[in-house]
Amino acid sequence: MTPSFEPERILVTGGAGFIGSAVVRHLIERTAASVVNVDKLTYAASLDGVAAVADDPRYRFERLDIVDGPAITALLEAFRPEAVMHLAAETHVDRSIVGARPFIDSNIVGTFTLLDAAHRYWQGLSEPARQRFRFHHVSTDEVYGSLGAEGLFREDDPYRPNSPYSASKAAADHLVRAWHATYRLPVLITNCSNNFGPYQHPEKLLPVLVLNGAAGRPLPIYGTGGNVRDWLFVDDHAAALYAVLTRGRIGETYNIGASNERTNLEMARATCAVLDDLLPESPHRPHASLIHFVNDRPGHDLRYAIDATKLRTELGWRPAIAFDDALRRTVTWYLQHRDWCERALARAAPVPIWDFPRPAAASGQQTHVR
Numbered sequence: 001m002t003p004s005f006e007p008e009r010i011l012v013t014g015g016a017g018f019i020g021s022a023v024v025r026h027l028i029e030r031t032a033a034s035v036v037n038v039d040k041l042t043y044a045a046s047l048d049g050v051a052a053v054a055d056d057p058r059y060r061f062e063r064l065d066i067v068d069g070p071a072i073t074a075l076l077e078a079f080r081p082e083a084v085m086h087l088a089a090e091t092h093v094d095r096s097i098v099g100a101r102p103f104i105d106s107n108i109v110g111t112f113t114l115l116d117a118a119h120r121y122w123q124g125l126s127e128p129a130r131q132r133f134r135f136h137h138v139s140t141d142e143v144y145g146s147l148g149a150e151g152l153f154r155e156d157d158p159y160r161p162n163s164p165y166s167a168s169k170a171a172a173d174h175l176v177r178a179w180h181a182t183y184r185l186p187v188l189i190t191n192c193s194n195n196f197g198p199y200q201h202p203e204k205l206l207p208v209l210v211l212n213g214a215a216g217r218p219l220p221i222y223g224t225g226g227n228v229r230d231w232l233f234v235d236d237h238a239a240a241l242y243a244v245l246t247r248g249r250i251g252e253t254y255n256i257g258a259s260n261e262r263t264n265l266e267m268a269r270a271t272c273a274v275l276d277d278l279l280p281e282s283p284h285r286p287h288a289s290l291i292h293f294v295n296d297r298p299g300h301d302l303r304y305a306i307d308a309t310k311l312r313t314e315l316g317w318r319p320a321i322a323f324d325d326a327l328r329r330t331v332t333w334y335l336q337h338r339d340w341c342e343r344a345l346a347r348a349a350p351v352p353i354w355d356f357p358r359p360a361a362a363s364g365q366q367t368h369v370r
């Protein structure tokens with residue numbers, strides 16, 4: 001195994017996003033690293049997620065687009081990171097279906113630009129510094145496509161991305177692998193399952209369930225609600241990323257997941273049960289009565305489930321929080337941050353998420369929920 005190292009300077013991209021901000025908090029609060037957070041501040045970003053560490057002298061924010069090669073190069077030369085943790089991306093699958101261009105630009109061209117700049121910077125380092133350097137690309141399990149009722153995603157599974165989003169992430173993964181195979185750039189790739197937790201943009205499933213449920217609005221569930229996702233609390237993801245960065249084997253991929261498979265309907269019902277508990281006076285109890293099935297997403301993958309044996313056995317990572325506790329904490333957070341959610345939604349163009357054409361044979365009423 002590669003000897004453990006603790007980078008002194010880490011450049012994080014996408015650190016104003018949901019997972020990136022959890023990573024920045026983890027690095028400042030739990031390690032001695034100095035961090036530069038590079039983020040373009042798209043509609044999905046919020047610097048509130050890093051407000052708790054923003055005054056720390058080891059933290060700095062740079063508003064930059066990762067497709068801006070000269071600016072990235074200048075920052076690398078000035079900050080001289082020992083590691084790059086690359087999380088910046090467009091991430092909403094439904095938005096990628098409606099318009100893929102930003103996903104191609106940020107996720108593919110952006111990753112190429114960052115790799116190219118990092119490669120040149122790395123070549124200019126001393127031999128010991130080159131040995132220490134890591135380029136960590138944070139990716140998704142969606143690159144593997146869809147599972148049937150059985151089986152788990154393993155690191156050596158073939159890539160079969162089905163949405164423009166997952167195809168763009170798969171393309172980025174391939175570029176990162178190629179920069180290792182071709183130029184020996186010391187890379188790491190992680191492919192993670194669905195995250196939940198504070199500071200996720202309120203257009204995503206879990207916040208939608210909490211916010212709509214609390215307001216007595218319908219809880220939109222695609223198709224029959226039978227699609228399965230494997231859920232991971234965001235702080236556990238951040239800890240896993242740091243474990244891979246500092247102790248993972250160069251050139252390797254690590255799957256990250258906590259074996260919390262739930263159908264979307266189960267997830268909605270579990271969230272509703274927490275809402276019932278936390279809002280005993282609500283006129284909308286039982287919140288599960290608000291569940292409302294809507295047209296399925298085109299190309300909707302049936303099931304994702306992670307085999308994280310490699311991460312667990314090689315690096316000893318374990319999730320620190322049980323699923324039910326993490327869900328309760330998350331639902332509580334969204335109930336307490338409804339203003340934050342309203343502001344985030346106001347910044348975002350509405351996604352016609354539930355407007356995909358209904359197959360000719362099907363019938364029923366369309367429901368529009370943002």
Ligand SMILES: NC(=O)c1ccc[n+]([C@@H]2O[C@H](COP(=O)([O-])OP(=O)(O)OC[C@H]3O[C@@H](n4cnc5c(N)ncnc54)[C@H](O)[C@@H]3O)[C@@H](O)[C@H]2O)c1
Pocket residue numbers: 013014015016017018019020038039040041042043044045046064065066067086087088089090091092105106110138139140141169191192193194195196200201
């Ligand atoms: N959310 C999940 O469940 C999940 C699961 C597995 C992997 N991932 C991956 O983790 C990473 C972070 O996901 P997230 O959910 O935090 O996303 P997010 O949408 O909440 O945040 C993405 C951040 O990237 C920034 N960004 C986008 N394009 C940029 C560009 N061109 N230049 C600079 N910054 C840019 C945005 O401003 C935003 O702050 C992504 O790479 C995503 O593919 C997410």
